[in-house]
């Protein structure tokens with residue numbers, strides 16, 4: 001384990017697992033008149049699991065998309081591993097390869113097999129041989145418990161299995177960070193735990209993760225930190241125990257009273 005770092009000024013958390021990996025400073029984003037990200041500042045350290053929660057429309061997905069540069073920002077900076085997010089070109093493609101993204105709706109390629117879904121980017125972007133990519137993909141599919149589905153098409157799998165394939169696909173690029181935006185929200189209740197268990201395994205293995213979720217059990221078990229967003233702002237930043245047991249703001253108290 002890496003030594004603990006002193007807390008940056010933006011957070012009240014004193015124990016840090018590693019070096020800063022994602023640094024978000026003074027990020028602003030508008031959609032027309034809507035101020036969707038309002039002076040967002042946060043640091044995610046290597047090996048940290050950060051859960052982002054907050055009411056619908058508070059800017060959680062936009063923040064994730066900005067970190068992966070699927071969305072531009074108006075001002076401020078986002079850097080990953082010390083490199084500010086470029087706006088385009090090969091440098092952006094490289095940085096994006098370092099950031100895995102898992103969406104609520106799985107977003108698997110419908111006309112490719114499960115195995116091809118996982119090998120496509122390593123072969124195209126990382127120029128891996130098919131043999132090498134297949135071997136790594138099978139290892140990852142095994143890790144998420146769906147190796148026996150490798151030859152099937154996504155539609156033949158349950159939602160929980162598809163989401164686990166999506167996680168394996170993001171891991172195949174050896175990302176420095178994985179963003180998961182409500183990864184279990186589209187799943188039937190009985191499939192939620194199989195996906196959360198995979199995520200808990202990744203957290204234990206030291207994967208850096210930013211997870212938008214309302215799964216409080218997961219947050220309590222796996223998160224180092226909770227960011228509570230409302231109206232485009234980070235309203236609270238605390239450990240899960242602090243946040244759930246003793247929320248500070250009326251917005252957070254109100255939100256928690258509705259979901260707990």
Ligand code: ADP
Pocket residue numbers: 031034036054055056057058059060061062063
């Ligand atoms: P959350 O993920 O917290 O529910 P989002 O980041 O998806 O919130 O959205 C924040 C606000 O921005 C919402 O009001 C949403 O309608 C709006 N919004 C998101 N994407 C766009 C877009 N591409 N164009 C215009 N408004 C958008």
Ligand code: MG
Pocket residue numbers: 060061062181182
């Ligand atoms: Mg969202």
